Amino acid sequence: MTGRLVKAAARALVRASGGDVRADEAGTAATSGVASSGGGAGGVLVFAGPSGVGKSTLIRRLLADYPDRFGLSVSHTTRPPRAGEEDGVAYNFVTDAEFVALIDGGAFLEHARVHDHRYGTAVAAVAAVAAAGKVCILDVDVQGVAAVRAAAGPRLGAGGDEAAALALVWVAPPSLEVLEGRLRGRGTEDEASVRRRLDAAVREMRWAATNPVWDVTLVSDDADTVYAELVAAVKRFL
């Protein structure tokens, strides 16, 4: 995303949520109170981690247990729907041309190409969740993490009086072997796709280790244990 679009996205997001916007001399968007909705909880909880590590599993459980506190923004993607995925619910499924038009219109908070397809988070989709007084959960790749951080600007800090506007969760696999087993066990990927995702996982894990931006790092080992760690962390920083 260009700096101009990040700024436009940040402004739109903050307008929608009643916060303020500052732009530094380098032209980087900096917002405070991003997605904070005044009376409601607001905030953005970002999950990142290699494909197959278990992000969706954790997110589904968090949403089921705390439906009033968390909400999902519906992302846009150019990838074809998997069986059972409904348009406008799992994703907004769009063509490449439609996606490019949305980029040009400054619609996205972040967008990226991952494994041959494009994914994007519309500013309006995040703002809608914040407007409902909920923390918006985002599931993004590492490029998305950088874009969301750039748009959100300085965080309010987990330890301060105010709740954090933005919290970043890195979900790591116990090992690459376990990750491979989960990708194969899910039954959604062909062999080439599994190999691509594992190659990407190595790069993403390196990026995560060398960019210590995370509020919490979870190792997705035993499902109940990692979920309990997530809930404890979320209670700490949101």
Ligand SMILES: Nc1ncnc2c1ncn2[C@@H]1O[C@H](COP(=O)(O)OP(=O)(O)OP(=O)(O)O)[C@@H](O)[C@H]1O
């Ligand atoms: N802690 C866990 N222990 C064992 N299996 C798990 C665990 N978490 C998730 N799984 C299984 O691993 C597979 C991948 O999980 P999931 O789809 O949640 O990953 P993901 O990180 O959301 O992947 P993607 O980024 O590709 O959407 C699923 O079949 C899921 O049931």
